[in-house]
Amino acid sequence: MSSTPLTIEVPRVPVxxxxxxAIDWLRDNLGPLFDVIGAVIGACVDWLAAxxxxxxxxxxxxxxxxxxxxxxxxxxxxxxxxxxxxxAALAAWAVLSLVEALAGGVALVIGSLPAPLFLWAMNLFGxxxxxxxxxxxxxxLAALVVVSLTATRDRRQWLLAVGAAVATVALFxxxxxxxxxxxxxxxxxxxxxxxxxxxxxxxxxxxxxFLLIVSMDKWEAAMSSLALILVAxxxxxxxxxxxxxxxAYNDRVSRLIKPILDFMQTLPAFVYLIPAxxxxxxGQVPGVIATVIFAMPPGxxxxxxxxxxxxxxxxxxxxxxxxxxxxxxxxxxxxxxLATIMAGVNQVIMLSLSMxxxxxxxxxxxxxxxxxxxxxRSDVALGFEGGIAVVVLAIxxxxxxxxxTRFSPAARAQRASR
Amino acid sequence: MxxxxxxxxxxVFGRRADRAVELLADxxxxxxxxxxxxxxxxxxxxxxxxxxxxFVVMGLSGSGKSTxxxxxxxxxxxxxxTVEVAGTDITRLSAAELRRVRSEKISMVFQHFAxxxxxxxxxxxxxxxEVRGIAREERVRKARESLELVGLAGWEERLPTQLSxxxxxxxxxxxxxxADTDIILMDEAFSALxxxxxxxxxxxxLELQASLxxxxxxxxxxxxxxxxxxxxxxxxxxxxxxxxGTAQEILDSPNxxxxxxxxxxxxxxxxxxxxxxxxxxxxxxxxxxxREALRAMREAGTDRxxxxxxxxxxxxxxxxxxxxxxxDAEGLGSxxxxxxHRVGPATAxxxxxxxxxxxxxxxxxxxGSDRLLGAVARDTLLAALAPPGHDAGEKDTAxxxxxxxxxxxGEAR
Ligand SMILES: Nc1ncnc2c1ncn2[C@@H]1O[C@H](COP(=O)(O)OP(=O)(O)OP(=O)(O)O)[C@@H](O)[C@H]1O
Ligand SMILES: [Mg+2]
Numbered sequence: 001m002s003s004t005p006l007t008i009e010v011p012r013v014p015v016x017x018x019x020x021x022a023i024d025w026l027r028d029n030l031g032p033l034f035d036v037i038g039a040v041i042g043a044c045v046d047w048l049a050a051x052x053x054x055x056x057x058x059x060x061x062x063x064x065x066x067x068x069x070x071x072x073x074x075x076x077x078x079x080x081x082x083x084x085x086x087x088a089a090l091a092a093w094a095v096l097s098l099v100e101a102l103a104g105g106v107a108l109v110i111g112s113l114p115a116p117l118f119l120w121a122m123n124l125f126g127x128x129x130x131x132x133x134x135x136x137x138x139x140x141l142a143a144l145v146v147v148s149l150t151a152t153r154d155r156r157q158w159l160l161a162v163g164a165a166v167a168t169v170a171l172f173x174x175x176x177x178x179x180x181x182x183x184x185x186x187x188x189x190x191x192x193x194x195x196x197x198x199x200x201x202x203x204x205x206x207x208x209x210f211l212l213i214v215s216m217d218k219w220e221a222a223m224s225s226l227a228l229i230l231v232a233x234x235x236x237x238x239x240x241x242x243x244x245x246x247x248a249y250n251d252r253v254s255r256l257i258k259p260i261l262d263f264m265q266t267l268p269a270f271v272y273l274i275p276a277x278x279x280x281x282x283g284q285v286p287g288v289i290a291t292v293i294f295a296m297p298p299g300x301x302x303x304x305x306x307x308x309x310x311x312x313x314x315x316x317x318x319x320x321x322x323x324x325x326x327x328x329x330x331x332x333x334x335x336x337x338l339a340t341i342m343a344g345v346n347q348v349i350m351l352s353l354s355m356x357x358x359x360x361x362x363x364x365x366x367x368x369x370x371x372x373x374x375x376x377r378s379d380v381a382l383g384f385e386g387g388i389a390v391v392v393l394a395i396x397x398x399x400x401x402x403x404x405t406r407f408s409p410a411a412r413a414q415r416a417s418r
Numbered sequence: 419m420x421x422x423x424x425x426x427x428x429x430v431f432g433r434r435a436d437r438a439v440e441l442l443a444d445x446x447x448x449x450x451x452x453x454x455x456x457x458x459x460x461x462x463x464x465x466x467x468x469x470x471x472x473f474v475v476m477g478l479s480g481s482g483k484s485t486x487x488x489x490x491x492x493x494x495x496x497x498x499x500t501v502e503v504a505g506t507d508i509t510r511l512s513a514a515e516l517r518r519v520r521s522e523k524i525s526m527v528f529q530h531f532a533x534x535x536x537x538x539x540x541x542x543x544x545x546x547x548e549v550r551g552i553a554r555e556e557r558v559r560k561a562r563e564s565l566e567l568v569g570l571a572g573w574e575e576r577l578p579t580q581l582s583x584x585x586x587x588x589x590x591x592x593x594x595x596x597a598d599t600d601i602i603l604m605d606e607a608f609s610a611l612x613x614x615x616x617x618x619x620x621x622x623x624l625e626l627q628a629s630l631x632x633x634x635x636x637x638x639x640x641x642x643x644x645x646x647x648x649x650x651x652x653x654x655x656x657x658x659x660x661x662x663g664t665a666q667e668i669l670d671s672p673n674x675x676x677x678x679x680x681x682x683x684x685x686x687x688x689x690x691x692x693x694x695x696x697x698x699x700x701x702x703x704x705x706x707x708x709r710e711a712l713r714a715m716r717e718a719g720t721d722r723x724x725x726x727x728x729x730x731x732x733x734x735x736x737x738x739x740x741x742x743x744x745x746d747a748e749g750l751g752s753x754x755x756x757x758x759h760r761v762g763p764a765t766a767x768x769x770x771x772x773x774x775x776x777x778x779x780x781x782x783x784x785x786g787s788d789r790l791l792g793a794v795a796r797d798t799l800l801a802a803l804a805p806p807g808h809d810a811g812e813k814d815t816a817x818x819x820x821x822x823x824x825x826x827x828g829e830a831r
Binding site (some may be wrong): 198311317318319321322324336393410412 | 427473491493514517519521522525526528529530532533534535536537545546548577578579592593603706
């Protein structure tokens with residue numbers, strides 16, 4: 001008797017097609033929502049990339065003003081009137097900018113003022129008319145410097161205000177009179193940031209590293225990638241921190257999201273690109289979306305961990321004095337978990353960086369594009385230079401976020417105990 | 419109205435808590451319901467705490483003390499029974515109302531201090547007021563005041579981690595005091611401190627309570643601490659109340675073998691304080707003339723009386739013999755003996771012996787501003803030493819016999 005080999009049919013489960021049709025369904029029914037998300041993210045990335053590559057004088061002035069304002073707000077306890085003068089100046093600026101953007105009213109006012117007031121500036125910028133946003137930004141900076149000098153006795157705030165104003169003018173002079181290109185100016189700002197947040201070592205590294213990027217002619221690509229990373233990180237943090245908080249509060253949520261996070265983190269990163277393209281077509285936006293999904297899990301995990309680590313007795317103390325849950329979260333749990341949450345943010349940024357190259361495949365541009373075309377054309381030089389630029393960005397961002405943790409309340413308390 | 423009243427409180431952890439409460443109410447021990455898979459932490463506890471009292475809850479580890487105190491401010495919800503704070507049943511309140519009760523009526527000091535490490539000492543002390551939404555200037559002022567009360571003036575800008583354990587717990591105490599609630603819960607507040615600092619803190623707590631008149635519910639597993647601090651003591655055993663009474667009652671008439679064994683090894687002279695053994699004093703007014711004073715003393719059946727000024731401040735002692743000889747016209751001043759020992763109510767009985775030995779007068783127990791609270795005569799002192807179980811007749815002989823020993827008071831320690 002001849003025996004036929006036993007065959008067991010395992011039915012084909014159409015997982016892929018299911019997934020595909022689910023995505024089709026989503027796109028058909030929620031299309032407009034995705035369009036809006038895509039538009040907003042695209043606009044953010046473009047704006048940020050432009051700011052990093054070719055900042056306008058108004059933007060630079062505004063950055064200086066915001067730095068001064070941040071100093072004032074941080075010291076509001078020692079300032080006459082507290083936060084009010086600072087907030088009033090910011091609000092006035094916001095209203096005037098809005099009026100200018102919508103109706104152009106500010107330009108008319110400026111036009112009616114005596115010309116000699118502005119001639120010097122027009123000469124400086126070689127411009128034939130006064131740019132209203134710049135005027136508004138300069139006024140804001142001036143107002144905040146005045147507030148700093150009059151309302152507080154804090155030497156450090158004086159130094160900050162005067163320093164910011166001087167730096168702004170110095171940048172203008174360097175660019176418009178000396179003729180230093182904009183990318184080198186932005187580079188100087190990065191160096192200053194590194195110096196303040198971390199120290200001279202990172203500042204030195206930033207100077208040399210970014211100079212290398214400039215010399216490899218990768219500045220524009222690097223800034224475009226940086227913009228993509230920053231936007232993706234911002235979105236990822238905005239989503240993952242609240243989820244992490246929920247998971248810390250609720251064991252059931254925690255158990256539910258754990259496998260989802262594992263799934264998100266282990267699915268090969270390329271796979272995200274396919275649905276991302278079908279939702280947002282090709283370009284930077286699918287790059288950002290895929291990056292967000294891929295980079296989010298550590299943000300959730302470390303937020304949950306950080307909040308769960310906060311001493312149970314401290315939360316109980318808050319409750320015993322009658323504080324409502326949200327207040328306990330904001331004033332006790334989040335400050336004490338900040339160092340851990342920042343470690344999560346650091347992880348998010350690192351994962352975003354690794355995703356940037358992959359996102360280059362869907363036309364996200366930037367360094368990823370260079371690396372990808374390097375591979376496609378087997379152009380070692382192009383690919384390698386792109387890769388080096390990624391490494392410089394990675395080290396800079398990693399050390400920078402690592403150093404930010406230093407400013408967290410818990411870290412301050414720990415230093416004090418030594 | 420009692421400051422806090424607990425009525426048939428139960429707390430059972432686990433799914434079948436309600437069934438467990440039924441069984442426990444029938445008088446089962448908590449080990450007998452092990453098959454329900456629940457932990458009965460607090461079983462049928464009822465007590466009242468009057469305003470201004472220090473009420474101590476004492477029990478071994480796992481006897482349910484922490485669970486009990488957390489039900490008093492609603493951090494834990496009772497499985498059954500009610501808790502009244504200043505007349506309000508807090509088990510019926512909504513979450514928001516309960517938070518208000520906590521921030522306005524009842525604050526807490528924690529075993530491991532539970533100070534916020536990221537806030538300065540000042541901001542920690544001001545926390546209760548901050549939660550209540552009080553303006554910064556006001557809360558800073560009050561926090562400074564209470565830090566000064568606990569002896570931490572000058573440390574406001576430090577962070578808690580820069581302070582020693584004893585100082586940190588003072589911040590914890592200042593935080594509770596600044597919140598300005600009538601009731602303070604203290605869960606093993608001094609257990610994490612070393613013995614010397616612990617004694618200091620106990621003394622400080624007694625002084626603060628005497629001047630501020632707070633109602634304090636204090637938890638401890640240390641009998642000596644309980645006896646020293648408590649106006650009344652509640653002994654918990656396996657979640658149930660074993661006995662509630664003053665230190666003296668618990669020492670003299672323990673109502674079960676458990677409590678008796680508990681207090682067996684207690685050094686009574688260390689545990690009992692002048693405040694707990696003192697008797698109401700015979701006192702006369704400095705304005706009275708000698709004859710009136712003499713009559714008052716005969717009525718009270720004593721031959722010595724304290725002389726007080728109109729504010730009840732202690733001036734000295736007079737005795738009957740001297741009064742007999744005194745001239746009516748000269749008043750009490752001429753026969754006043756100012757050589758009387760004064761002690762605070764927190765002084766341990768052990769520290770009274772050498773004082774009692776040196777003078778024929780009773781020892782005066784006075785408060786911080788020298789007002790007379792009570793008197794400790796030599797025989798009261800010795801009676802306090804008698805172990806429980808002696809009836810009144812034996813006590814008298816014990817006193818008579820011991821009287822000879824008491825003169826060399828050093829022996830008693
Ligand atoms: N959340 C909880 N879930 C389950 N069981 C609990 C819980 N909290 C306390 N218990 C149990 O209740 C009992 C009483 O605990 P509690 O903490 O009140 O004791 P305690 O007298 O304060 O002891 P200690 O001196 O160790 O602090 C213990 O057996 C404990 O294991
Ligand atoms: Mg306990």
